[in-house]
Amino acid sequence: MELYIHSAGIISAAGSNNTDTFPARQEADVLYCAEPDYKDMIPPMQLRRMSKAVRIGIAASKMSLQQAGIEKPDAISVGTAMGCLQDTEFFLTKMTEQEEQMLTPTAFIQSTHNTVSGQIALLVGCYGHNLTYVHRGHSFEHAMINAVLYLQEQPGEQMLVGGIDELTTGSLKAMQLAGLYKDANNNGVVAGEGAAFFVASDTAVANTVCIKDIDCFTAYDMQEALQQVRRFAERNAIADADCWVNGMHGDERDGFYNALSTSLFSNVPVISFKQYCGEYATASSFALGLIVDAMKNGFSKYGIDKSIRKVVMVNHYKHYYSCWYMKIV
Amino acid sequence: MAQPAYIVNTGLITAIGNDTESCKASLLAERSGVGKAEYLQTHWKDEFPVAEVKASNEELAMKAGVAANWPRTALLSAVAVAEAWLPYADKLQGMRTGFISANTVGGMDLTEQVYKQFNQAPETVPMDNLRHHECGAGTQLVAQHFGFSGFVTTISTACSSSANSIMMAAQMIGNGMLDVAIAGGADSLSKFTLNGFNTLMILDKQPCQPFDNNRRGLNLGEGAGYLLLMSERAMKACDAIPIGIVSGYANANDAYHQTASSPDGRGNKLAMGNALKKAGLKAADISYINLHGTGTANNDSSEGKAVAAIFEDNVPFASSTKSYTGHTLGAAGGVEAVFSALSLQHGIVYPTLRWETQMEDVAFKPATTLQVGADIQHVLSNSFGFGGNCSSLVFSKA
Incomplete structure (x- = not known):
């Protein structure tokens, strides 16, 4: 596959990629997005009605469209594991407290x-293909695979592809109880959220990130996961990668990444991206955004001074793994 | 040139039957599944009829051989996947098999039972009620049960969700990424969706009357529908006889309103027109249209105008099977794909039930008389939803 990423729009706890300070690392157990000034991106009347998921999704979309120099894409493909939690929780709370009475539709x-993808289509007037993937830790990867399928049939078109998940007090609590996010006893990983959108096409342009391969798999055992990454590495001959980007989050579950850094990638410069965005199901979209940004503004902010051509990204969210192989062309 | 995706088998469960054969029998008997909820515990039980699958969670779990604490959507999915997949499971060794599912409610039926308690004292809530809340969780449960370890995904585009699964499966078989795909979707009834649709004031207090001038709204339904799709190579490897092929598909957006369709059905027209183009067919080639036909004032008017714009004065047989199954939301595209396959296979035109009065703003009349053995070469199936999502599929004889 060859999917070219022309631009990125990122809203994250580390800020937005249209500022000089990106990525600004926050020290906290819960990393909420540093939201931008929406003034130039979303009409105020509409902004008031939008939940966080919708407004960060739309703002990230607008940023990536603007950067690519287009008003509207030909098609839209979005990945979101949890969807619009804030509105879901609001309606659920009212429904259960009010015993199914006196509810309002908003x-x-x-x-x-599919609210985010639908609202983007509505705002920019995009009548094209529009899909939303909701497959847990593979939601964003599948939105990307959908872009490949779409562009095979519609070569030359430009597709907006994004990953978005919001964190709410309810989802934070539920995932602390489930053992994922850091709780009062300091067990678990740093919680996160964010939106990262991209303009993608099958057309090569200088200074773009070209995605050459994405492998998604589930694994319930570390050895099985490592084996799968090794197969990916062989398939793509990536032993000589210039940089690897990983989803290490600083807890005991990092054995997987540690094993890779002492074997496959023992001499390869590394960027660990979850220190900026926290853990969430579509965090790989932030990682791709970080790579697109670094390609444009330099990898030196991550302490890497050599020229970067070949990048590998390895991430997992629970037992959902993905490996990405990218070339900077 | 893309290779065709052959429809080899189907799996179905709806309010009118627990498998394809029993659903077909109900359709031929013109038997509706709309009635009073027995299993869904809601304040609105006596107010709004629903098209509920006639089985408890325990019975569904027993039938599928899975745990009864799964979300009902996953249970429905497992029952229908078992029907489509199991007869071929042993014959497809070494084939790249994908499971492409869809839903809109995920594990909401379990979440809503404990949500009040969760807001008050989250630690006291049984994790089993929340564990499978995400839409993707049910798909993964089913995938693990059947041992689908290749490409597995979940699509959620409201009421068009499972039409999009079938589109994606056809693309992946078409370009050689998969040899076999189980594609469709599932959705169970939940208080969340019933109350949500109630706030929109589009629920009918009586059994719905799609494409009738005096229609009052929709009845919610539940179910699951899947197609077992194969490449020619996979089909030959297991000596299967195809029911038909997925010949066309298209996905478009109405970009008009979050929940309402544009008055002239712009997205609907784009979806139907592009699906015909993809299939290399003219409007006149379509023998039967399985309409989205929810029974709401808005949908049937927009869809009717879009159908009239595409087919002009030659609208083929067209009907809404939601008058039997209710609107099964994320399952609807899958359920109606199975009905479309049956239509191709047996030459069936399903009558729209309870139709009485011609719509004022749409000139064609929906089919109201059952036909079996009609010459059905190509079927168009529409699925439109919230978020402006519009998808159309074309199924053709192999």
Whole structure:
């Protein structure tokens, strides 16, 4: 596959990629997005009705479209594991507290998982193909695979592809109880959220990130996961990668990444991206955004001074793994 | 040139039957599944009829051989996947098999039971009620149960969700990424969706009357529908006889309103027109249209105008099977794909139930008389939803 990424729009706890300070690392157990000034991106009347998921999704989309120099894409493909949690929780709370009485439609209307992709289409007037993937830790990867499928049939078109997940007090609590996010006893990983959108096409342009391969797999055992990454590495001959980007989050589960850094990537400069965005199901979209940004503004902010051509990204969210092989062309 | 995706088998469960054969029998008997909820515990039980699958979670779990604490959506999915997949499971060794599913409610049926308690004292809530809340969780449960370890995904585009699964499966078989795909979707009834649709004031207090001038709204339904799709190579390897092929597909966006369709059905027209183009067919080639036909004032008017714009004065047989199954939301595209396959296979035109009065703003009349053994060469199936998502599929004789 060859999918060219022409631009990125990122909203994250580390800020937005249209500022000089990106990525600004925050020290906290819960990394909420540093939201931008929406003034130039979303009409104020509409902004008031938007939940966080919708507004960060739309702002990230607008940023990536602007950077690519286009008003509207030909098609839209979005990955979101949890969808619009804030509106879902609002409607659920009212429904359960009010015993199914006196409910209003707004939150329900905006609670569907395709709200973000639908609202983008509405705002920019995009009548084209529009899909939303909701497959847990592979949601964003599948939105990318959909872009490949779409562009095979519609070569030359430009597709907006993004990953988005919001964190709410309810989801934070539920995932602390489930053992994922850091709780009062300091067990678990740093919680995160964010939106990262991209303009992608099958057309090569100088100074773009070209995605050459994405492998998604589930694994319940570290050896099985490592084996799968090794197969990916062989398939793509990536032993000589210039840089690897990983989803290490600084807890005991990092054995997987540690094993890779002492074997496959023992002499390869590394960027660990979850210190900036926290852990969430579509965090790989932040990682891709970080790579696109670094290609443009330099890898030196990550202490890497050599020229970067070949990048590998390895991430997992729970037992959902993905390996990405990219070339800077 | 893309290779065709052959429809080899189907799996179905709806309010009118627990498998393809029993659903077909109900359709031929013109038996509706709309009635009073027995399993869904809601304040609105006596107010709004629903098209509920006639089985408890325990019975569904037993039938599928899985745990009864799964979300109902996953249980429905497992039952229908078992029907489509199991007869071929042993014959497809070494084939790249994908499971492409869809839903809109995920594990909401379990979450909503404990949500009040979760807001008050989250630590006291049984994790089993929250564990499978995400839409992707049910897909993964089913994938693990059947041992689908290749490409597995979940799509959620409201009421068009599972039409998009079938589109994606056809693309992946078409370009050689998969040899076999189980594609479709599932959705169970939940208080969340019933109350949500109630706030929109589009639920009918009586059994719905799609494409009738005096229609009052939709009935929510539940179910699951899947197609077992194969490349020619996979089909030959297991000596299967195809029911038909997925010949066309298209996905478009109405970009008009979050929940309402544009008055002239712009997205609907784009989806139908592009699906015909993809299939290399003219409008006149379509023998039967399985309409989205929810029974709401808005949908049927927009869809009707879009159909009239595409087919002009020659609208083929067209009907809404939601008058039997209710609107099964994320499952609808899959359920109606199975009905479309049956239509190709047996030459069936399903009558729209309870139709009485011609719509004022749409000139064609929906099919109201059952036909079996009609010459059905190509079927168009529409699925439109919230978020402006519009998808159309074309199924053709192999």
